[in-house]
Amino acid sequence: xxxxxxxxxxxxxxxxxxxxxxxxxxxxxxxxxxxxxxxxxxxxxxxxxxxxxxxxxxxxxxxxxxxxxxxxxxxxxxxxxxxxxxxxxxxxxxxxxxxxxxxxxxxxxxxxxxxxxxxxxxxxxxxxxxxxxxxxxxxxxxxxxxxxxxxxxxxxxxxxxxxxxxxxxxxxxxxxxxxxxxxxxxxxxxxxxxxxxxxxxxxxxxxxxxxxxxxxxxxxxxxxxxxxxxxxxxxxxxxxxxxxxxxxxxxxxxxxxxxxxxxxxxxxxxxxxxxxxxxxxxxxxxxxxxxxxxxxxxxxxxxxxxxxxxxxxxxxxxxxxxxxxxxxxxxxxxxxxxxxxxxxxxxxxxxxx
Amino acid sequence: xxxxxxxxxxxxxxxxxxxxxxxxxxxxxxxxxxxxxxxxxxxxxxxxxxxxxxxxxxxxxxxxxxxxxxxxxxxxxxxxxxxxxxxxxxxxxxxxxxxxxxxxxxxxxxxxxxxxxxxxxxxxxxxxxxxxxxxxxxxxxxxxxxxxxxxxxxxxxxxxxxxxxxxxxxxxxxxxxxxxxxxxxxxxxxxxxxxxxxxxxxxxxxxxxxxxxxxxxxxxxxxxxxxxxxxxxxxxxxxxxxxxxxxxxxxxxxxxxxxxxxxxxxxxxxxxxxxxxxxxxxxxxxxxxxxxxxxxxxxxxxxxxxxxxxxxxxxxxxxxxxxxxxxxxxxxxxxxxxxxxxxxxxxxxxxxxxxxxxxxxxxxxxxxxxxxx
Numbered sequence: 001x002x003x004x005x006x007x008x009x010x011x012x013x014x015x016x017x018x019x020x021x022x023x024x025x026x027x028x029x030x031x032x033x034x035x036x037x038x039x040x041x042x043x044x045x046x047x048x049x050x051x052x053x054x055x056x057x058x059x060x061x062x063x064x065x066x067x068x069x070x071x072x073x074x075x076x077x078x079x080x081x082x083x084x085x086x087x088x089x090x091x092x093x094x095x096x097x098x099x100x101x102x103x104x105x106x107x108x109x110x111x112x113x114x115x116x117x118x119x120x121x122x123x124x125x126x127x128x129x130x131x132x133x134x135x136x137x138x139x140x141x142x143x144x145x146x147x148x149x150x151x152x153x154x155x156x157x158x159x160x161x162x163x164x165x166x167x168x169x170x171x172x173x174x175x176x177x178x179x180x181x182x183x184x185x186x187x188x189x190x191x192x193x194x195x196x197x198x199x200x201x202x203x204x205x206x207x208x209x210x211x212x213x214x215x216x217x218x219x220x221x222x223x224x225x226x227x228x229x230x231x232x233x234x235x236x237x238x239x240x241x242x243x244x245x246x247x248x249x250x251x252x253x254x255x256x257x258x259x260x261x262x263x264x265x266x267x268x269x270x271x272x273x274x275x276x277x278x279x280x281x282x283x284x285x286x287x288x289x290x291x292x293x294x295x296x297x298x299x300x301x302x303x304x305x306x307x308x309x310x311x312x313x314x315x316x317x318x319x320x321x322x323x324x325x326x327x328x329x330x331x332x333x334x335x336x337x338x339x340x341x342x343x344x345x346x347x348x349x350x351x352x353x
Numbered sequence: 354x355x356x357x358x359x360x361x362x363x364x365x366x367x368x369x370x371x372x373x374x375x376x377x378x379x380x381x382x383x384x385x386x387x388x389x390x391x392x393x394x395x396x397x398x399x400x401x402x403x404x405x406x407x408x409x410x411x412x413x414x415x416x417x418x419x420x421x422x423x424x425x426x427x428x429x430x431x432x433x434x435x436x437x438x439x440x441x442x443x444x445x446x447x448x449x450x451x452x453x454x455x456x457x458x459x460x461x462x463x464x465x466x467x468x469x470x471x472x473x474x475x476x477x478x479x480x481x482x483x484x485x486x487x488x489x490x491x492x493x494x495x496x497x498x499x500x501x502x503x504x505x506x507x508x509x510x511x512x513x514x515x516x517x518x519x520x521x522x523x524x525x526x527x528x529x530x531x532x533x534x535x536x537x538x539x540x541x542x543x544x545x546x547x548x549x550x551x552x553x554x555x556x557x558x559x560x561x562x563x564x565x566x567x568x569x570x571x572x573x574x575x576x577x578x579x580x581x582x583x584x585x586x587x588x589x590x591x592x593x594x595x596x597x598x599x600x601x602x603x604x605x606x607x608x609x610x611x612x613x614x615x616x617x618x619x620x621x622x623x624x625x626x627x628x629x630x631x632x633x634x635x636x637x638x639x640x641x642x643x644x645x646x647x648x649x650x651x652x653x654x655x656x657x658x659x660x661x662x663x664x665x666x667x668x669x670x671x672x673x674x675x676x677x678x679x680x681x682x683x684x685x686x687x688x689x690x691x692x693x694x695x696x697x698x699x700x701x702x703x704x705x706x707x708x709x710x711x712x713x714x715x716x717x718x719x720x721x722x723x724x725x726x
Contacts, residue, residue, distance in 0.1 A: 059491040154370050158707070176481045228483055229555055237378045237481045238707050306535070313549070316483025318708040319392055 008120075031123050037245060039109055042264055044074040049301075050260070052175060057312040080196055082248035089152050092246065096150035102249065103143030108261040111136045115268045116190050118278040118292030118325035129190040130182065134175045137224060140262065141167040144226075144233065145256070148243035159242030162319055163233040166223060169326040170230075173220035176334040180213040181206065181273050183341045184350060190272055197276040198283070200353040204254035207351055209341040214274045216312070216330055216337070221266035222307055225259060229314035237316075267297075267303035275299045282353075365390055374403045378481055378694040379709045381721030383523055385698075392706045397699040400724045409645040409726040413684040415441050415460060417517055417652040418683065425511035427689060428723035430470040433502075434463050441596055442661035442672045443517040446654040453598075455519040455641040457635050460598040461532065462505075463663075464628040467497040468539070470666035471625050474718045478618065479550050482559050482708075487550055497535045517652055520659050529543060536564035536629055543625060558671065564701040564713030564718065567612055574700065575693035578668025580619040584612035590664040602634045605695055614709075617716035628701035651680050664686030667718055691723035 010030070015025040024158060048063065048070065055062025063070035088097060114129045116122040127133060148160020184206050185193045193344070196202070203210045223230035234242035244255045269275060277299075278292030285291045344350060373384040382403035385602045388396035408427060412420045417439070424435035437459055444451055473493040479487025499509040504525045506514040514521055550556050566576065571584035581588040591599040591607040607623035609616035620668045654676035662671040668690025674686045 054485075059493055124364060154368065197638070221715050228485075231483070236485065238711050240377065312486050314484060315553060315559060316708070317555055318559055318706055319534065320706065321555075321558055 012140045031049075035109065035112060035123060039257075040078075043260050046264060046304065047077075048072045050311075053305065053308045054312050057283060057309075059160045078253060081253040082250055086249045086251060088248070089246050092152045093150035097246075098251075100143045100147035101251045101258075103146060104140050104258040105143075106196060106297070107136050107140040108170040108258040108265065111265045112261065114190060114256040115265065116194060116272060116277055117296055119191075119289055121293060122191065125189065125191050127187075127189045127220050130178055130188040130193070130269075130273070133265075134171070134178065137262070137265070138167065138171050140258070143255075144243050144257075146348070147247065149244070151246035153246050155239045155241075156243050156245050159233045159239050163226060165319070166226070166230065166232055166322060169323060170220040173216055173326060173330045173334055174224055175212040176331070176338060177217040177220065178269070178273060180209060180334070180338050180341045181211065183338065183345055184210075184345075190242050191275070193273060194277040194279060197279055199244070200351060201274065201276040201279070203274040205343065205350045205352060206341060210274065210345060212333065213341070214270065216334055217270055217274075218266075218303070218306065220326070220330060221270065222310055223326075224284070225262040225266055227259070227263060227306075227307060228311040229316050231311075231316060232319050232322060263304060263307055264300065267300045267307065270303050271299035283293060304345060337345060367395055372710075373400075377715060379721070380477060380719065383695075383719065383721045383724070387707075388712070389707070394702055394705055394707065394710055395636055397702050397710065399695055404725045406722075406726065408417050409687060413681055413683070416680050417654070420682070421515060421517070422513055424687075425513060426438050426722060427687065428667060428670070428691065428720045429510055429725055430473060430667055430720055431667065431670075432510060433466040433512045433514055434665040437463060437597070438663040438665075438670050438672045439663055440515040440517050441663065442659050442674055443470075443652060443654065445661060446657070446659045446674065446676065447517070447648065447652070449518060449646055449648070450517065450531065452642045452644070452646065452706050453640040456598040457639050458520060458644070459515065461510075461632055461635050461639075462502075463597070464631045465498050465501065465532070465535075466512075467666045468625050468628045469495045469630075470499075471621050472608040473629075474621060474666075474715075475546060475693055476552075476671060478715045482556060482709050484548070484550060484553070484556070490542075490545065490549065494539055497531075497538060500534060501531050504528070504531070506634055516645065518648040521645075523644040524639075529636055529639070530631060534637070536633055539625075539629060543622075543629075546622065551618070557615065559708070559712055560618060560716075561611075561613060563614045563705060563709045565611070565613045565676075566629070566701050568610075568696060570697065570700060571612070573696040576668070576697055577693065578664065578666070578718075579617055579624065580694050581606070581667065581713060582607055582699075583609045583616035583620045583716075588668050588669065590662050593661065596661075596663060598635060599631075602631045604631050608674050612620060614712050614716045621716075621718070630693070636716055653678060656680070662688070665690060667720065667723065668694060687726060689723045689726065691717075691719050691721075695719055 011027065014027055018026065052062040063073035066073040066076050111133055113124040114126065114132055144163045145160045148156040148163065166296055181202055182188060184195050184202060187193060226233045244252055245253060278296040280286060280291060280295050367388050367390045370387045370389055371384060372387055373379040374382040379385065384400040384403065386398040386400055387394060390552050411423055415423065421436050421439050424439050425432040427435055472491040475486035476491025501507045502512055505528055506512050555689065566584045568585045571581045572585045576586065577588050585608060585609065587606060587608060592606050604627045607620045607627060609620055638720060655679040656676055659674045659676070660671060662669050669688070670690060671688030673686040673688065674682045677683045698714065698717065702713050705713070
């Protein structure tokens with residue numbers, strides 16, 4: 001089987017032309033630049049996609065003026081935000097206020113690093129990949145809490161407190177639903193999880209409990225990214241803009257982009273863990289590994305679309321209903337589901353093609 | 354002792370928060386001073402005056418024909434019904450015999466206005482509970498009514514179509530055809546509203562049992578319109594004191610007894626169906642005749658007091674005129690539905706969460722210029 005060797009070739013070339021230490025640093029910088037580009041492009045594309053999808057749901061056309069089919073619209077918006085003045089509240093806690101957006105954006109970037117785009121395009125394949133993702137995604141809430149607290153605005157504070165409550169609660173469901181799948185795979189390493197799925201995607205292998213885990217993951221993933229119907233944090237009809245009310249210009253854009261990247265990450269994890277990541281369905285394009293990225297993006301975008309669908313059709317939950325849903329329904333179901341999955345694996349009832 | 358220390362350490366404090374005058378959920382320049390304990394509302398104090406234009410005082414300065422134009426700017430979503438109220442009051446005072454044609458056209462237009470107002474309310478209601486898509490669905494259907502109005506009288510929002518004595522112009526030749534088109538269109542689209550929002554589990558959870566108003570309270574606070582009817586208070590002016598052509602159409606008064614946000618929602622949805630049926634009953638047999646009876650260029654009401662009430666999309670609008678026999682009213686008082694409906698907000702919102710307040714306020718369907726004249 002032909003292998004993609006772009007990264008390996010670059011690696012070998014770098015180490016052949018310069019000393020080892022310098023080569024490592026150059027390689028790291030290169031990877032960082034590549035991922036920053038992915039971050040920016042994916043973020044801007046997702047914002048545009050969201051706007052077009054929203055327009056489609058809402059009997060509108062959406063942005064279609066800047067560039068072909070409005071493709072450059074978000075680029076123009078980003079440039080506008082870059083050139084805007086950074087305003088803030090007078091009595092804000094300046095240090096924390098300025099720090100908060102970086103927390104959010106750095107965690108999103110770190111999570112992006114472990115996502116396997118294809119067999120070769122995988123920057124950081126650690127053996128605790130899934131655990132790392134869960135751990136990293138819970139750090140993002142600190143940025144939101146800091147932002148809301150330091151803005152010295154009551155609306156921001158309420159938004160931030162809601163966010164804290166929400167993220168800490170739904171963290172459990174995200175973790176447990178992924179843990180359910182780990183029972184099948186027996187590994188936390190994302191590349192191994194995909195390897196196992198060569199004999200059938202996990203949602204097929206684990207059938208009933210896997211479908212339940214997938215649904216719980218998508219619900220709690222939506223809550224984790226603070227998107228509607230769980231957008232307590234922003235709740236524009238209640239809190240104005242919530243925790244980022246006092247942010248402007250590029251700092252606001254950081255929060256905004258991070259939200260979309262988080263949506264991408266949640267969808268990417270779901271695509272990887274439940275739908276075989278970059279594997280093609282039934283191995284139809286196994287001989288062309290270059291298509292891995294295509295399949296991965298196709299699956300991820302389908303799930304992204306699902307999350308957008310949620311957002312543009314559902315009303316928002318109230319904050320107490322949000323907690324009821326998690327603690328009284330999702331968490332108990334999840335715990336039972338893990339036991340069910342364990343039984344399934346123990347009794348060897350999984351479906352393997 | 355230990356519990357006391359614990360209690361003192363974790364005692365929560367109330368704080369104030371300003372909702373408005375610029376806030377997405379107040380839909381206008383209404384300022385609510387909220388006293389909140391965490392997320393729970395302890396007190397709601399509406400603070401008015403941000404859009405006060407002294408309309409009642411201006412009425413004392415203007416002639417009766419001019420007053421009609423001022424009423425557009427009160428409840429701009431039922432502009433046409435407001436016009437009708439003043440015209441009816443003046444016509445009753447003058448004891449004018451209004452042609453049947455005018456009565457029927459006025460009723461049709463008033464019902465179209467009600468549908469258009471409820472469409473907008475439905476869109477905004479969805480938006481307030483977080484379903485942004487509803488807004489555009491509401492506007493899609495409202496647009497057709499606006500187009501009909503534009504063709505009929507040249508204006509889309511503040512119509513000024515009624516004048517004391519009848520209508521400013523006769524209806525456009527296309528009117529009947531286009532209204533019929535709208536009725537068929539809207540009949541197919543109204544079930545879509547239910548599919549998108551009414552049946553949604555989250556929406557029902559957000560609205561059922563929230564902001565409950567009992568029948569007694571509804572009456573004592575002077576609630577009217579859908580707010581009163583959702584609490585089981587039969588207060589439809591069209592039913593109890595028919596004006597224009599309401600005495601010759603059959604329609605049911607939408608009544609619910611729960612008095613919560615969901616009931617208020619259902620009442621308005623049902624009212625849209627009823628309005629459609631009223632329009633359907635009248636549109637095919639608009640009597641021929643004059644569209645206006647001539648009045649004096651300067652209308653002088655006989656000395657006395659006159660009161661006329663109509664049912665706007667928000668409730669009961671009363672026009673109370675005291676005339677001393679001159680060309681201006683000595684005093685003119687509007688009894689606006691929004692004002693009394695706002696007054697009960699504190700009563701029903703206390704104890705709920707911020708989200709409940711927003712949902713409750715959405716079903717009160719406040720139009721701020723109506724409250725703050």
